[in-house]
Amino acid sequence: MAATTTKKRAAKSQSGPAPKKVKKTDTATGKLDTNTTKKAKRSIPVTLTTSPPNDSENTDDEDDWEDAEDDVDFDGQAVDDDNAMQVDSGEGKTSARESHIAQKVLQQSRKAAKPHSDLISEAKRVWALARSQSISASERKKHITDLMNVVRGKVKLIVFKHDASRIIQTLVKYGGKAEREEVCEELKGSYADSAKNRYAKFLLLKLIRLLPSHRTDILSSFHGHVLSRSRLLLHREASGVLADAFELYANGAQRAELVKEFYGKEVALFSQKQDQDDKGKSSKGLIGVLETIGSDKEKKARVLAAVKENLISIFNNPDKGAVRHAIVHCATWEYLDVLGRMQDSEGEDAAKEAEKLRRDLFENCAELLPEMVHTKDGSRVVREFLARGSAKDRKTILKTLKPHIERMCLDDEAQMVLFTAFDVIDDTKLLQKSVASIITTPNTLNTLVKSPQGRRAIIYLLIPRSRRYFTIAQIRALRDTDNARDGVGSTKQGNGEGAMTTGDGTSKKSPEVRQEEVRRGASEALLSWVEEQGAELAREAAESLIIADIMLHAEGDKSSASQALLRGLTTQYPASSTSSASSPSSLSTPVHPLDLPHTSRLYKNLLQGGHFNHSLRTVEISPRWDSTTFAVEFVKIVGGDDGAVIKDMCTKGERNGSFVVAQLCEALVREDASSTQEVKDSREKLKRWLSTSETLKAIEEGEKDGAKGTKVLLDGIGKL
Structure with missing residues (x-):
């Protein structure tokens, strides 16, 4: 038997190597085509079951549009070829041809009568050359230069038209920084007007994306138009432009300036006269603006009233779609954050006022x-509404x-909203009915x-906030909502202005009791x-982790699930890889589970009673899992009457079952293992199978050949 030279067992894939990502290249130059790389997209609302509408530059491109030059006039009005001139079906081919000629002449005369028809015709001619996909980079550059010469000084004249707008988009897409x-x-x-135009909005978004040096100027032109004057945020076309600019391209300072319009005209007026320190505070959002105001309670109340009024105006117009945009969510969170601070630290009267304002806002946006x-x-x-709301509010939110x-x-x-619901809602029966029962259906x-x-959503039902699945940031x-739930930092009556204490939280159950009830229900x-x-x-890498944690941390009778997992190991080891003569690569038998590293690790974790903690260098034993019972079932189901499969795992093929069988031995001789007759019988049976001279000799040969785990296995057999 040849010695094994590899030090680490390679993972075997059941579906072959993952395909490499294809990079698109320019057919003429052979260089990577940077214009076809995937652009950033706004986050998609969970209420949309299909792709979002084409309201942004990211979902529309001039290359995907059909050239409707012959079917649409310059006003964007379609010309119906079939109905433009009625033709008697009884006439011959000559009459039909004459009718089409007459129709064409009529169409051309209509085009010629439109403003700037000569300019657009010439621009279209050059545009057709510049947008071709079969030309070299040098040719495209020449055509782009020609196109720029044609439209120079006349961009505003054509950019708002249906088909001419595409010409300028091509110029921006393929042109250099100068163009x-x-x-x-x-x-x-005309930036605000462009945002409101059905066609020019795509060009504007291209400029925002491709010209970072002009981004501040473009976004500054929106000031005063977001919620007043042009009301861009509630405009059908401009709303998507503003949302893309805010979420995808604006930096922190630019976002703060756009959100500032929610604070009312008074803040917008005085923000122009701020010194550098005040501007630093205003960049912190609504909290910074209120810090600048200081102790002027009347002015503070006016600012909060303005924010509330602007938010409610958006919530009262859900058909405009603005409620989905991040800029609205940012303003809403800043408002609720201020109310939360008032509730926690500004005295009883301020707490009552903050609760009233929070409830008014909730009643207007609960359905949204x-x-x-x-x-x-x-x-x-x-999450804030869940954490600070009443039981009735929480029920409404879940509904x-x-x-x-x-x-x-x-x-x-x-x-994260669902996780907070599991953290704060005391009615765990409601949680089970409204959330957990949906998550735990087989199809879901x-x-x-x-x-x-999805795996985080599953595991949160059993071990919330586990570092195995959640980052420190998550x-x-x-x-963040724990203080509101537990009452930490709330103002209690009689403690005076600004007193910080531990008061009555919005949830009554302890987190441990709530988690236990959620776990039991799921x-x-x-x-x-x-x-x-x-x-x-269990044969899949990520799925095997979830299976292991369900077995380790779920509550209830796990015998049937354990037996189902163990039956997967009863197949012949190693799996025979017989193939047909016509297709040598098609295996009739899949890889044995223990030849898959992640599956082998699953069974090892179940036998050792938990996951190995690398920082503590010890196994974290799960209190809801009995590894000894699983070991007894392992011997009974996998070993059968003669233990042939268990012996083969250690003596044949790549011997990848050595670590699992070694852990099986450890589980049956562990000090805390039950000394029942069933455990003793399983231990004796396993010892009888593995302690024969023939089996030990085969295992020792594997050690000589460099097979991993043989030394650990021999130590385990010696403990039986």
Whole structure:
């Protein structure tokens, strides 16, 4: 037997290597085509079951449009070829041809009568050359230069037209910095109008994306138009432009300036006269603005009233779509954050006023909360309502979220709302009915287990905030609502202005009791899922982690699920890889589970009673799992009558079962293992199978050949 030279066992894939990502290249130059790389996109609301509408530059491109030059006039009015001139079907081909000629002449005369028809015709001719996909980079550059010469000084004249707007978009897309800046300068003073135009808005977003040096000027032109004058945020076309600019391209200072319009005209007026220190405070958002105001309670009340009025005006117009945008969520969170601080630290009267304002806002947006959970600030808004709301408020929120639970589980920000619901809601029966029962249906579990977000949603039912699945930043974010839930920092009556104490929280149950009830409610469905599909799912890397933690941390009878997992190991080891003559690469038998590193690790973790903690260098034993019982079942089901499969795991093939069998021996001789007759019988049976001279000799030969785990296995056999 040849000695093994590899030091680490390679993971075997059941579906072959992952395909490499294809990079698009320019057919003429052979260089990477940077214009076809994927652009950033706004986060998609969980309420949308299909792709979002084409309201932004990211979802529309001139290359995807058909050239409708012959079918649309310059006013964007379609010309119907079939109805433009009625033709008697009884006439011959000559009459039909004459009719088409007459129709063409009529169409051309209409075009010629339109303003700037000669300019657009010439621009279209050059545009057709510049946008071709089969030309070299040098040719394209020449055509772009020619196109710039044609439209120079006349961009405003054509950019608002249906098909001519595409010409300028092509110029910006393929042109250099000089051409882009020239177009941007010509549009100066018309940025807000461009945002409201059905066609020019795409050009404006290209300029925002491709010209960072002019981004501040473009976004500054929106000041005074977001909620007043042009009301861009409530405009059908401009709303998407503003949302893309805010969420994808604006920096912190630019976002703060856009959100400032929610604070009212008074803040906008005085912000122009601020010194540098005051500007630094205003960059902190609404809190900074109120710090600048200082102790002027009347002015502070006016600012809060303005924010509330602007938010309610948006919530009262849900058909405009603005409620989905991150800029609205940011302003809403800043408002609720201020109210939360008032409730916690500014005395009893301020706390009552803050609670009244919070309730007024909740009553106006309760039905719209599913539209907000997909952004960071929107998620934080809904979590704040959950943390500080009454039992009735929480029930209302769950009712509105219930149709979208599965999509929320797959969204990084939206799932935080569900996790907070599990953290703060005392009515765990309601949680089980409205949330957990949806997550634990087999179809939903099969969908969730395929993504990291979905796996976090599953595991939160059993071990919330586990560092194995959640980052430190996520855990810190989830802790933000703990103070409101527990009453830490709330103002109690009689403590005076600004007193910080531990008062009555919004939840009565302790976190441990609540988690226990949620875990108990979800365990039965999760174990049933493992029983039905666990053996198959255990063969996949990520899914095997979830299976292990369900077995380790769920509550209830796990015998059926354990037996289902163990039956997956009863196949012949190593798996025979017989193939047909016609297709040598098609295996009729899959790889044995223990030849998959992640699956082998799953069974090892179950036998050792928990996961190995690398920082503490010890196994974290789960109190809800009996590894000894699992070891007894392992011997009974996998070993059978003669132990042939267990012996083969240690003596044949790659011997990848050595570590698992070694841990099996450890589980049966562990000090805390029950000394029942069943355990003793299993130990004796395993010792009889593995202690024969023939088996030991085969294991020792594997050690000589460099097989891993043989020394540990021999030590385990010696303990039996």
